[in-house]
Amino acid sequence: MTHVVVVGGGQAGASLVAKLRAEGFDGDITLIGAETVPPYQRPPLSKAYLLGEMAEERLYLRPVEFYDDNNITLRLDTRVVGIDRPAKVVTLTGDERLHYDELVLTVGAYPRTLLAEVGGMLDGLYLVRDLADADAMAPAFQPDRRVLIIGGGYIGLEAAAVASKLGLEVTLVEAADRILQRVAAPETSDYFRALHQSHGVDIREGVGLDRLLGDDHVSGAVLTDGSILQLDFAVVGVGITPATILADSAGLEVNNGITTDAYGRTSDPHIWAAGDCASCLFHEELIRLESVGNAIDQAEAVALNIMGRDVPYMPKPWFWSDQYDCKLQIAGLNRGYTDVYVRRGDTPGVQSNWYYKGPELLAVDAMNDPRNYMIGKRLIEAGRSPDPAVITDPATDMKALLNP
Template sequence: MTHVVVVGAGQAGASLVAKLRSIGFEGDITLIGAEKVPPYQRPPLSKAYLLGEMAEERLYLRPADFYADQDINLRLDTRVTGIDRAAKTIMLSDGDELHYDELALTVGAHPRMLPATIGGMLDGVYAVRDLSDADAMAPAFTAGRRVLIIGGGYIGLEAAAVASKLGLQVTLVEMADRILQRVAAPQTSDYFRALHSAHGVDIREGVGLDHLVGDGHVSGAVLTDGTELAIDFAVVGVGISPATILAESAGIDVGNGITTDAHGRTSDPHIWAAGDCASCLFQGETIRLESVGNAIDQAETVAVNIAGGDQPYVPKPWFWSDQYDCKLQIAGLNIGYTDVYVRHGDAPGVQSNWYYDGATLLAVDAMNDPRNYMIGKRLIEAGRSPDPALITDPATDMKALLKP
């Protein structure tokens, strides 16, 4: 009987094994996770969970008994130390070896950490990637304490929002000219800069961290402009790197993530990859998407193909971020945009930014504007691009843009 082994018990891994069973796969399934807890949601870690608004059990993607009920062998607190492709065997951290017929790598990504040479190993320096990270830093989020957020991407901004809501003194530094520079247009950066400033966050752009100081525990920071800050702890949000070491050491092709074809297969015909660790094809380009939606959709496509299907993966990029009372929803990818058109809503804080490459609609950033997010998402998926003049005209019936 076919044995499918899935390495990585995050969103992608959990979605893959559940999909296999839901489509009638009757072979053996083993899901291996490095953490001690069953698969769980990661986005709430830097938001509701850190705020104390969500209990650990509510993070779990499935009830604890789901895996046994579905005859899925869930092996937790276990790491895979190597892959023998010729023998179709993986080596485990407990000394065990496991044979596979088909192997899926859903190993996610690792947060980029600060080098030890600039204080990255001091106590009180945290990253936000898994449950243990959130649990470790939660006690530090106490009203009145001083926190330095390093990095002005979505993870850093979400951590800043939580800290501000809990009454901390928050300074955020971003080495680039503006927050969100790598992922969003200036109009979106302006929106979130104003939002955070209104909540008392001290945002410093074009300024990086030179080094942290402290005797064992971090107590201060020196910025690249020479400014010295007294701080109680720091949160590092400078991006993630795909977990490719296991694949690379096995001789599997990697680039920006584990390289996969249109069906999710790696350079080894019996090894697959999905989620944050895997690249995929999008409009003729090889990209890597870091989102829950991609992890689920890509993993479910891989499951279908492992079970004998012939289904290419067609990414439908969408993302979200929660900060204070603002919900940002993003549809599409803004890579290569030339123009951004802003549509303001009827209420304060309601706004959508529409990215175009010439006359072609690429993406939409919608802030507290779920209606226009859905309209933009449907337009992008249908390959339709309204005249930008209609987007910016407050009299336009946006829903009418969906009509043939």
């Protein structure tokens, strides 16, 4: 009987094992997770969970009973430390060896941290990646305390929004020229800068962290412009790195993530990968997508292909972020864009930014604008690119753009 072993108990791993059973796979399934809790949602960690609006059990992707009911062996608090490819065996902590017929790596990514010489080992410095991180920092989020958010990407901005809503004094530093510079156009950066400043967040762009201050616990920070802040704690949100150590040690091909083909196979035909750890083909280019949508869709495609369906996976990039009362929804990938066209709604705060590469529509950032997000998503998936003048015309019936 075929034994599928899945390493990584996150969104991708949980989606894959559920899809296998839903499609009638009758072999053995083992899902191995390093954490002590069953697979759970990560996006709420920096939002609803940190705000105290969501209980831990509501984070779980499936009830604990689901795994027993579906004959899925769930191994928690367990790490895989090696892969013996010729023998098709993984070695677990404690030197336990487990045979597989098909192995799937859904090991995710690691948050980038600060070096010890700039204060990276001080107490009161927190990351935002897993449930333990959120639980560790939650008690620090008390009114009138002073927090420094290091990094102006979506994780940093979401943490800043939570802190501001809870009544903290928030300073956010971004070493690049503007927040969201790596992932969004200036028009989107401008929107979120204004949103955060309207809630009292002190955003400092083009300014990085020189070092944190404190003997054992964070008490302040020196910034690269020479300014000094008095702090109670700090949060790091400076991006993630794909977890490729296991793949590297096994001799698998790695290129900004574990390299996979159109079917999710790695350079070993019996080892597959999905989610944040995997690079996949998108328009003949290897990319890595850090999103829940990709983790689910790619993992489910791998499940089908383990069963011999030979279904190529074509990513349909979509992302979201919640900050204050704003819901940002993103469709497509803006890589290589040349122009951005802004469509504003009748209500303040409603806006969509449309990315074009010449005449081709690449992506849409929609702020509190779910209707135009869905329209943009469907247009991109259909390979249709309306004239930008039509997009920006307030009189345009946007839904009509979907007509044949």
